[in-house]
Amino acid sequence: MNSDAPTPSARIIDGRASAARIRARVARAVETLKREHDLVPGLTVVIVGDDPASHVYVRQKGEQTREAGMVSDTIRLDADTPEDELLRLIARLNADARVHGILVQLPLPAHMNADAVIAAIDPAKDVDGFHVQNAGRLSVGLPAMVPCTPLGCRILLEETLGDLSGLEAVVVGRSNIVGKPMAQLLLASHCTVTIAHSRSRDLPALCRRADILVAAVGRPEMIRGDWISPGACVIDVGINRVPTRDPELAAQGKTRLVGDVAFDEALSVAGHITPVPGGVGPMTIACLLMNTVTAAARAHGLDPEAILAD
Template identity: 65%
Template sequence: MSARIIDGRARAAELRAQIATEVGTLKSEHGWVPGLAVVLVGSDPASEVYVRMKGKATAEAGMAGFEHRLPSTVTQAALLDLIARLNADPAVHGILVQLPLPPQIDEAAVIDAIAIAKDVDGFHVQNAGRLATGQAAMVPCTPLGCLMLLRAELGSLEGRDALVIGRSNIVGKPMAQLLIRDSATVTVAHSRSRDLPGLCRRAEIVIAAVGRPRLVQGDWLKPGAVVIDVGVNRTPEGLVGDVDFEAARQVASAITPVPGGVGPMTIACLLANTLTAACRSAGLPEPQGLTA
């Protein structure tokens, strides 16, 4: 068996094209332009790359982009003041503060300061609570992208045995909540779980988001499993995921590569969340297929 490669770049391109069409309709019929504000503190090289990619994708979708760059020495008070101004700006429908932040700034305080309606990262505690209780919420972009890839690959997830490896607030926990919403049977594991290989061998769906290069081995997988690899790990051989890709593809039925799998979907889902936020702000119907 050789697994089918789940092409995240192709699916993300389709999603971005749909978003651009919806944005064009908003402009022509309602004079409404969704706006995304991105705040970058300092000059972390990886963050610089992400911000450039997000800015390019925003422009290509026809959205308004507002980029704010602050020095690494900025005070927490100054950053919170900027967020307050963005919260009050009617041209801004989504606010993203690029993480990580310098040590003098409390990340939790910054996330909590973003208006929940503009929290397109889906990190605010109220959005997390809404997701956990089955209410309408802004969903974190990476788990939303994973869910879309799974739905495209498998159709209904109802009753399927899913394993999420990782328990972060950014991926693991919201991913589990999304799978539960789709009526999957969900196990959440992590680096301290006992018999992680045994847990993997029971799962029809494996989502690896623990941040350990090639942690998940091919012989851990149930034959025919669908594997979503969220990990992005820099090694001497280049970028690798949390799954041993070459070994896993001999056992799985479908698998995402690294790079080119989940990453492009994360940026596309950021645009989807911004469009959803803009429609909610204007009291307009939300586009179909862009939310959980």
């Protein structure tokens, strides 16, 4: 053993435990809606094609939705389904009062326009928070459906750090799904926010400024340990499959999951860090369930914050 090796100091942020607490809160809220308002939240997930990862994810969503006491419906369409058929399905779901949340699993087949499909979803039922109306409302501070992954990240940050006011946050990644809404949520929490990306000059220096560093670039272990300010809170959104380190397993084509942060390096520098897996990932589905309860409550003129209160 190398006595000069750095000693890990970062506290691991347990996303699984936090997600379990959210699911328990959602289940209690669903019971309240059933008992006091005769209302059962309903989520419909639409999946097009045969992407294996998408099918696993959709199955997990269905299982957790049902475990929380909600109605879960999954509609599977063939990969060659015409786009106009999908749009007609969405129109029917928009009109169905029993459906409070609609989620179209991405990615879609190449012949479909994802923006047009997302735009077709009723913004009030857009539990993914991707509709342009929800994005706009989030940006100006109005009530909106918030994308699940950034929402989960903010919850983890607040549970870990408490009040985020005045902290310097750097978000690496500018996607509409994570980077941009994450920045909006951090601004709403009174952070000073920088959005960095692949064309940012001196990205390591930008990262070193951060009290909060959110990595959402989709590049395995891109952010190195010496990019991180000592004591910073690191939220790793990345989920990347890379070859396993075991030569025998690698020869069999086995892979392992890593984030966008070089975790082992970051451990000796960061104050707090999310692992991959087990960090942000579980929060995404938990926040989807919470968004579905929010949508159901709003559809019936109820206060979702009151319904979801502990």
